[in-house]
Amino acid sequence: xxxxxxxxxxxQISKFFPGIIANDKxxxxxxxxxxxxxxxxxxxxxxxxxxxLFGMYQPEEGEILINGKKVNITNPNVAxxxxxxxxxxxxxxxxxxxxxQNIILGAEDSKFGVLDMSKARKKVxxxxxxxxxxxxxxxxxxxxxxxxxxxxxxxxxLYRDNDILIxxxxxxxxxxxxxxxxxxxxxxxxxxxxxxVFITHKLNEIKEVAxxxxxxxxxxxxxxxxxxxxxxxxxxxxxxxxxxKFEVDKEIAQPKEVALQLKNVSVLKAGHKNVVNEVSFDxxxxxxxxxxxxxxxxxxxxxxxxxxxxxSKGEILINGQDVSKLSVRKRNELGLAHIPxxxxxHGLVLEYSLEYNTVLKDYYRSQYQSNGFLKFDEIRKNSDKxxxxxxxxxxxGSPTISxxxxxxxxxxxxxxxxxxxxxxxxxxxxxTRGLDVGAIEYVHKQIIEQRDxxxxxxxxxxxxxEVMNLSDRILVIYEGEIVADLDPKQTTRExxxxxxxxxxxxxxxxx
Amino acid sequence: MKNKxxxxxxxxxxxxxxxGLGLLFGVVIIVVSGMFNERQTYEDIWYGLNSLVLGMxxxxxxxxxxxxxxxxxxxxxGVSVAFAFRTGLFNIGASGQFTVGGFAAIFVAIKGPFxxxxxxxxxxxxxxxxxxxxxxxVGLLKAYRNVNEVISSIMMNYIGMYLVQYAVINTVFDYVxxxxxxxxxxxxxxxxxxxxxxxxxxxDIGFFIAVIAAIIIHILLNKTTFGFELKACxxxxxxxxxxxxxxxxxxxxxxxxAGALAGLSGALVxxxxxxxxxEIVDVLATEGFTGIxxxxxxxxxPLGVIFSGLFIVHLQLGxxxxxxxxxxxxxxxxILSAIIYFSAFIVFxxxxxxxxxxxxx
Ligand SMILES: Nc1ncnc2c1ncn2[C@@H]1O[C@H](COP(=O)(O)OP(=O)(O)OP(=O)(O)O)[C@@H](O)[C@H]1O
Ligand SMILES: [Mg+2]
Numbered sequence: 117x118x119x120x121x122x123x124x125x126x127x128q129i130s131k132f133f134p135g136i137i138a139n140d141k142x143x144x145x146x147x148x149x150x151x152x153x154x155x156x157x158x159x160x161x162x163x164x165x166x167x168x169l170f171g172m173y174q175p176e177e178g179e180i181l182i183n184g185k186k187v188n189i190t191n192p193n194v195a196x197x198x199x200x201x202x203x204x205x206x207x208x209x210x211x212x213x214x215x216x217q218n219i220i221l222g223a224e225d226s227k228f229g230v231l232d233m234s235k236a237r238k239k240v241x242x243x244x245x246x247x248x249x250x251x252x253x254x255x256x257x258x259x260x261x262x263x264x265x266x267x268x269x270x271x272x273x274l275y276r277d278n279d280i281l282i283x284x285x286x287x288x289x290x291x292x293x294x295x296x297x298x299x300x301x302x303x304x305x306x307x308x309x310x311x312x313v314f315i316t317h318k319l320n321e322i323k324e325v326a327x328x329x330x331x332x333x334x335x336x337x338x339x340x341x342x343x344x345x346x347x348x349x350x351x352x353x354x355x356x357x358x359x360x361k362f363e364v365d366k367e368i369a370q371p372k373e374v375a376l377q378l379k380n381v382s383v384l385k386a387g388h389k390n391v392v393n394e395v396s397f398d399x400x401x402x403x404x405x406x407x408x409x410x411x412x413x414x415x416x417x418x419x420x421x422x423x424x425x426x427x428s429k430g431e432i433l434i435n436g437q438d439v440s441k442l443s444v445r446k447r448n449e450l451g452l453a454h455i456p457x458x459x460x461x462h463g464l465v466l467e468y469s470l471e472y473n474t475v476l477k478d479y480y481r482s483q484y485q486s487n488g489f490l491k492f493d494e495i496r497k498n499s500d501k502x503x504x505x506x507x508x509x510x511x512x513g514s515p516t517i518s519x520x521x522x523x524x525x526x527x528x529x530x531x532x533x534x535x536x537x538x539x540x541x542x543x544x545x546x547x548t549r550g551l552d553v554g555a556i557e558y559v560h561k562q563i564i565e566q567r568d569x570x571x572x573x574x575x576x577x578x579x580x581x582e583v584m585n586l587s588d589r590i591l592v593i594y595e596g597e598i599v600a601d602l603d604p605k606q607t608t609r610e611x612x613x614x615x616x617x618x619x620x621x622x623x624x625x626x627x
Numbered sequence: 628m629k630n631k632x633x634x635x636x637x638x639x640x641x642x643x644x645x646x647g648l649g650l651l652f653g654v655v656i657i658v659v660s661g662m663f664n665e666r667q668t669y670e671d672i673w674y675g676l677n678s679l680v681l682g683m684x685x686x687x688x689x690x691x692x693x694x695x696x697x698x699x700x701x702x703x704x705g706v707s708v709a710f711a712f713r714t715g716l717f718n719i720g721a722s723g724q725f726t727v728g729g730f731a732a733i734f735v736a737i738k739g740p741f742x743x744x745x746x747x748x749x750x751x752x753x754x755x756x757x758x759x760x761x762x763x764x765v766g767l768l769k770a771y772r773n774v775n776e777v778i779s780s781i782m783m784n785y786i787g788m789y790l791v792q793y794a795v796i797n798t799v800f801d802y803v804x805x806x807x808x809x810x811x812x813x814x815x816x817x818x819x820x821x822x823x824x825x826x827x828x829x830x831d832i833g834f835f836i837a838v839i840a841a842i843i844i845h846i847l848l849n850k851t852t853f854g855f856e857l858k859a860c861x862x863x864x865x866x867x868x869x870x871x872x873x874x875x876x877x878x879x880x881x882x883x884x885a886g887a888l889a890g891l892s893g894a895l896v897x898x899x900x901x902x903x904x905x906e907i908v909d910v911l912a913t914e915g916f917t918g919i920x921x922x923x924x925x926x927x928x929p930l931g932v933i934f935s936g937l938f939i940v941h942l943q944l945g946x947x948x949x950x951x952x953x954x955x956x957x958x959x960x961x962i963l964s965a966i967i968y969f970s971a972f973i974v975f976x977x978x979x980x981x982x983x984x985x986x987x988x
Contacts, residue, residue: 425868445871454869462869467862476859476870485852 122181123148123280123311124169129178131164133520135511138164140335141177144313146280151302151312153322153343155355156332157552158524159509162315163205165332166282169313170202171195182280196223201273202282205315205523205550206460207265209257215264216240216253219271236275243274247301261412263294270301279310285523287316288550291411291578299325317524317552319348331355356554366564369588371400374433375572376422376541381430381440383417383596391417392428393596399541399572404563406575406587406604410616414596415576416457419543422574423447423454425462434541448477451540455530455547457576463530464518471499471514474533502532507558523550535562542566545576560586580609594618599625641976642924642935649966653679656965660958671952678948679962682941685948692825694940695834696899700725702837702936703892704918709927710844711885715861716878720765720780721889722915723787724758728890729897729905729912730791731757733807736814736898737799746814751836751894758890759883761787766882770875776882784911792907806904807897815900829901836895838933840888845929857881889915920967926977942966 124146131139138161146152154162167173169180171189180187182198189195195202209218220236237253244251249267257265266286273281283302287295302312302325314326322329322343329346331338331354338354352360376399383392392414399405409415421428424444432440434450442450456462464473475484475495484491484498499514508528510516518526527550534542544563548556563586567573577583583590584604592600592615600615600622614620621627654676661672678685683694704721711718732754739746765783768774801808818831848854860867860874860881867874892914897903921939925931946959 423869443871443873444868445873448871456869461863461865463866465859465863465866468859472855476866479855480852488851488853490850490852490855 121147123183124313125181125184126165126169127179127181129165129168129175129180131161131168131173131175133164133511135513135516137335139168139175139332142332142335142337143340144330144337145340146311146313147328148311149306149309150327151306151314151325153326153329154313154315154332155317155319155322155329155351157334157355158528158550158555159334159522160332160355160552161335162332163284163522166202166284166313166315169195170200170282196276196278198280199278200280200282201276201278203266203269203273203284203286205284205288207269209265209268211258212256214254214256215251215260215268215271218257218268219253219275223276240271240275243271247274247304249301262289263291263411266290266294266298280313281305281310282313282315284315285317285550286314287318287321288523292580293410295321317550317556319351319553322351323348333357352553355552358554360553360557362553362557364560364564364585367568369403369567371403371588372570373401374398375401375435376574377431377433377436378422379431379433381418381421381428381432383414383421383426383428385417389596391596392421394430395593395596395598396430397591397598397601399574401540401570401572402567403588404567404573404575404586405589405591406577406583407591407593408577408580408583408612408616409593411578413593415545415593417596418593419454419457419545419574419576422543423452453534453537453539453542455534455542455544457545459523459527459530459549464526466517466519468518469514470503470508470510470516470518470521470529471495473518473529474499474502476533478537502529502536505536506532507555508532524552524555527551528555531559531562535566538569539566539571542571542573543576544573546578547575548577548579548582580612583612584609592616592622597625601625638926638928638931641973641979642926642931644976645924645969645973646938646966648972649969652965652969653962656958656962657954660954664953664955667953671954675949675952675954678952679942679945681948682945683937685944688825689827690944690948692821692828692830694937694944695825696828696830696901697943698936698940699833699837700892700896700914701917701921701939702933703840703895704889704914705921705925705932705936706837706841706844706929707885707888707892708918709922709925709929709932710848710888711881712922712927713848713861714857714877714881715864716766716769716881716885717777718762718765718780718882718885718889719777719919720762720783720915721885721892721918722911722913723780723784724761724886724889725893725896725912725915726791726905727761727787727893728754728758729893730794730807731890732894733799733810733897733905734794736810737808739814742811742813744813744817747816747898750814750898751816751891754890754894755887756890758886758888758893760886761890762882762886763879765886766879769882770878784915788909788911791905795905795907800907801904804904806906809902809904810898812900814898816895816898818900829899831899833895833899836891837936840891841929841933844884844888848929889918892918924967924973926973939967 122145126144128141129139130141142165156162168175171191171194180189187198216237219240224231240253251264251267286298306312326343328340329343330340379396381392381395382390385391407415417426420426422432424447428440431438434452439447439450478484484494496514503513506528509525510521548559563573575586587604590602590604591598657675658672661667683690704725707721708718732750735750735753736746739749761783765776765779768779769776795807799807816831816833821830856872857877859872860877864874921932921936924935942963946963949959950956
């Protein structure tokens with residue numbers, strides 16, 4: 117049956133979880149030396165299918181052939197022996213280990229039972245040089261950027277001589293520059309005869325690097341298409357089952373009074389100069405302001421300062437009241453909502469059910485408790501409503517443990533919680549990270565609806581598309597300082613890029 | 628309904644499996660050690676096995692009463708450890724909290740201002756406060772100085788033990804017996820007439836207090852906003868902070884509640900009419916460590932702790948009666964330890980069952 121031209125052949129794979137069929141007789145055939153994209157809505161079963169290939173789950177049905185030979189991948193070690201490596205949607209690194217230690221972990225060379233680091237170091241250093249990965253092997257994981265962490269994951273695969281590489285949403289956490297570099301690395305890898313499965317929600321990336329694309333919808337195989345002859349519109353139609361609008365429809369903003377005001381806000385980081393330096397700006401009711409900048413220029417800390425997660429100097433006013441010394445809870449009660457950058461660190465208690473996470477900030481309000489006892493019925497009602505409204509997909513609905521949900525659906529839980537609180541001020545950091553195109557469209561609509569209701573929205577996004585489409589005003593941040601205040605309608609992406617690299621400063625922001 | 632039953636099974640199965648494995652191992656030791664012991668007949672081995680299985684039922688109501696009495700303190704230390712664990716803290720300091728609680732109880736019961744019933748209640752409350760205070764040190768260090776609670780708990784165990792020795796010698800010391808003077812009978816915990824149902828045992832109100840404490844902790848953890856906060860902090864401190872929960876304060880409160888439970892355990896041991904005394908010996912109170920096994924075996928479920936506590940006492944009493952069949956006390960100890968040791972496999976069984984369940988529809 118198999119013609120031998122496929123490195124991976126997954127035939128009629130099915131996988132059941134309580135309450136849901138994650139994969140329903142799915143086929144995936146990857147040719148040697150190709151980049152094969154895997155596309156599908158949030159919860160379509162992409163990560164599950166790849167976890168099966170990597171030996172983390174056992175399928176209920178179906179067979180897997182690697183290089184034409186039928187195999188039984190019972191655990192990740194077997195996958196590794198077959199040359200399969202995987203970069204997970206949420207990285208699996210040991211944070212207080214160095215880059216080198218993480219790379220060799222689990223595949224250590226030893227001489228008479230003693231770790232032989234020099235041999236490992238040489239091999240890794242060669243790989244780094246060969247692929248121009250540019251990374252410090254002795255830095256601890258906790259001190260390097262997400263983009264660098266991803267390189268560590270890639271090096272892990274290369275160190276193990278894997279030649280079938282699975283990338284589960286590698287670009288969701290990267291900056292535009294980093295994405296460009298990743299694409300180059302991927303192309304270099306296939307040029308050497310390695311094969312790649314690439315999961316992403318960004319259709320332009322598929323157009324750029326992928327050869328073929330398999331599309332899943334609700335656990336079912338829909339089609340496998342040649343990317344060159346398929347438009348992004350067609351791809352999204354295959355995936356969602358309807359046409360998706362990529363531009364955001366919105367009326368012209370009607371900004372009213374100032375809702376969020378920053379006066380000379382600075383954030384200190386031990387051993388550094390101010391990561392946020394004397395920043396002042398306003399966000400008015402009824403406008404969406406985007407904070408644009410290259411990752412690591414103080415956006416994260418600035419948002420933490422506004423939400424109260426880190427201490428800051430200067431004044432932060434919500435509707436005229438200085439909140440800079442108030443607790444996180446007090447700020448929330450004054451109408452602040454925050455879609456955090458890191459959904460697993462801040463956004464969710466993964467061990468809690470979906471419904472508990474929808475009341476993570478409100479569990480103590482009289483709506484959800486009386487005399488200190490939780491009102492389980494009310495919590496359930498609320499979360500059922502949000503699940504319906506935001507189309508949150510999971511195995512068992514409200515009681516589903518959040519950890520078992522797909523990445524995009526976890527994000528939707530956070531969005532539902534924050535947006536449904538009808539905030540006065542909404543901080544949205546990478547709000548659509550990891551969402552499929554249909555969900556992005558919906559979330560953008562929701563954010564605009566909040567704006568039109570009079571909410572002041574501050575968006576941080578690394579995605580220029582999102583910045584250009586969504587914002588009514590753009591603030592550019594560079595090295596912890598605001599360097600320009602721009603009108604998106606009169607600014608091109610190229611100009612924006614120049615401001616973001618610090619090469620130019622806007623009117624009123626000169627040094 | 629059917630869902631509830633399968634859920635219950637899923638929760639209890641790992642405990643039952645590790646107990647089963649432990650017992651099986653115990654049986655092997657019994658048979659092997661019996662074969663090498665020339666003084667033991669096959670009959671002895673058979674009756675020995677019987678005694679082990681019968682446990683606290685070996686001697687009818689009297690031994691049952693003794694079992695309930697002995698289970699009381701380890702249920703409470705078990706709840707203490709389980710509660711802390713559910714809120715993300717490892718309370719290895721139950722031993723020290725138990726000891727300071729015990730001393731506070733004895734001291735107040737003897738020197739308290741209300742001889743009679745008032746004193747035992749006051750003594751119990753003092754014990755809980757003392758335990759809470761002792762644990763608060765650990766909580767404060769963890770919350771505000773990021774000191775690992777395991778290390779500080781271990782230190783507090785020794786500080787507690789020696790401080791209590793010092794305090795005993797200077798306040799309520801019986802020089803002849805090298806231990807605390809007895810608590811006046813009027814200030815001991817009421818037996819509620821239980822001693823007539825369970826003759827020759829010391830069972831008293833304490834057992835009910837322990838069960839009620841376990842139930843209260845269960846409700847606190849699972850039904851209240853306070854429990855919601857504490858568990859959230861235990862699972863993910865960053866997310867708790869983001870949600871506006873004061874996680875530092877919660878760490879301290881969690882430790883204090885755990886300490887109060889261990890302190891209560893100490894009170895109920897030393898206030899019982901059976902006449903337990905704090906002896907001046909350099910040994911940490913074992914109740915604190917048994918509490919860890921008890922909590923582990925119950926997968927940190929406070930209601931489960933009632934049963935795992937009873938189970939461990941069941942084994943201990945079974946072991947005691949085995950000695951009548953010429954089993955060396957050491958062999959009995961080995962068997963008990965093996966079973967408790969196997970209870971550590973519980974996590975393994977839990978994974979195993981989850982995997983099975985995940986795979987089937
Ligand atoms: N371990 C698990 N236990 C229970 N259900 C699970 C588990 N893993 C995944 N699921 C369910 O299977 C479905 C498919 O999940 P999967 O993670 O494969 O989606 P995905 O296509 O990768 O989505 P996303 O784009 O959001 O990452 C989801 O509905 C999810 O809730
Ligand atoms: Mg996924």
